[in-house]
Amino acid sequence: MKNFRLSPQAMVMIAGSSKGTQPKYYEDGYWYKSNINGYEGLAEHLATTVLSHSNVSYYIPYEQYKINGKDGCRSKNFLNDGETFLSFERLFQAETGMSLANHIMTMQEIGDKIKFVKDFMMDSLKINISDYLSKTLSLDALLLNSDRHFNNLGIVANLNTGEYRCAPVFDNGDSLLSSFAKYPPDVPVEENMENVVGCPFSASLYAQAKAAGISLKLDYTGLMADLEREPETRALTVLKKQLDTYRKIIPDMSVKR
Numbered sequence: 001m002k003n004f005r006l007s008p009q010a011m012v013m014i015a016g017s018s019k020g021t022q023p024k025y026y027e028d029g030y031w032y033k034s035n036i037n038g039y040e041g042l043a044e045h046l047a048t049t050v051l052s053h054s055n056v057s058y059y060i061p062y063e064q065y066k067i068n069g070k071d072g073c074r075s076k077n078f079l080n081d082g083e084t085f086l087s088f089e090r091l092f093q094a095e096t097g098m099s100l101a102n103h104i105m106t107m108q109e110i111g112d113k114i115k116f117v118k119d120f121m122m123d124s125l126k127i128n129i130s131d132y133l134s135k136t137l138s139l140d141a142l143l144l145n146s147d148r149h150f151n152n153l154g155i156v157a158n159l160n161t162g163e164y165r166c167a168p169v170f171d172n173g174d175s176l177l178s179s180f181a182k183y184p185p186d187v188p189v190e191e192n193m194e195n196v197v198g199c200p201f202s203a204s205l206y207a208q209a210k211a212a213g214i215s216l217k218l219d220y221t222g223l224m225a226d227l228e229r230e231p232e233t234r235a236l237t238v239l240k241k242q243l244d245t246y247r248k249i250i251p252d253m254s255v256k257r
Contacts, residue, residue: 003066006032025067026077032065033173034072038180040173041065041073042235047143047172049230050239053223054216055253056135059169078168082160085167088117089150095124100150101200110211113201125164127155131215132166137201138216139169141209142246144196144238146182147174153200176235189237206249217253 006025025032035041044062051059062073079085092100100117107113114133121129133153140148152171155164177183183192198205201212220243230236 087154143175
């Protein structure tokens with residue numbers, strides 16, 4: 001695995017969250033982040049493998065690397081000149097002065113929460129995020145991603161033309177039980193899987209994916225062939241178990257219906 005030596009000058013952000021403080025670097029058009037809780041880089045790599053065999057047309061590939069001697073990953077900057085990423089949280093706060101995450105918590109039904117966000121984006125920017133949400137939340141359910149929030153869901157705005165598009169799918173590192181702090185290695189995989197808590201619409205990843213409508217499709221044959229070349233890890237074990245579960249839920253791209 002290639003090791004990138006990045007200087008302190010390349011560190012442009014330190015992201016503090018409940019997961020800890022993660023150094024992030026930016027150099028020559030790439031973002032770099034090192035693992036802090038377990039195997040986030042591996043989770044990103046496997047998520048990329050899944051997405052490469054899906055009907056998601058726009059996602060950010062992640063590659064596993066060492067960053068200053070520590071395991072991690074890198075991804076290419078997805079913004080072109082004149083573009084900026086605007087998260088749903090930032091957009092809502094700018095328009096209302098309130099937190100979208102907090103506002104959503106006042107609603108009871110998952111479907112109502114999803115509809116509220118979709119309506120907000122349509123009313124504010126005339127952009128339809130239905131397919132974007134559906135595929136992203138379906139992916140999160142498959143990967144057991146417990147860190148999808150309103151700051152990594154958003155749109156890309158072109159400041160020169162005023163045009164908008166849904167952002168690519170990115171930031172899947174908190175998937176496949178990647179955090180040893182939340183999912184201890186001495187606890188059986190099946191038990192850890194049952195303890196995953198979802199967000200941003202529901203604690204149940206499957207329930208929010210179902211409410212959004214599952215439009216994700218997978219080429220299971222091609223995906224499984226690629227996974228057979230992967231080393232045996234806890235992440236791979238979890239992914240294979242999830243694929244067994246979701247074969248009846250996420251359609252096969254190769255099967256004509």
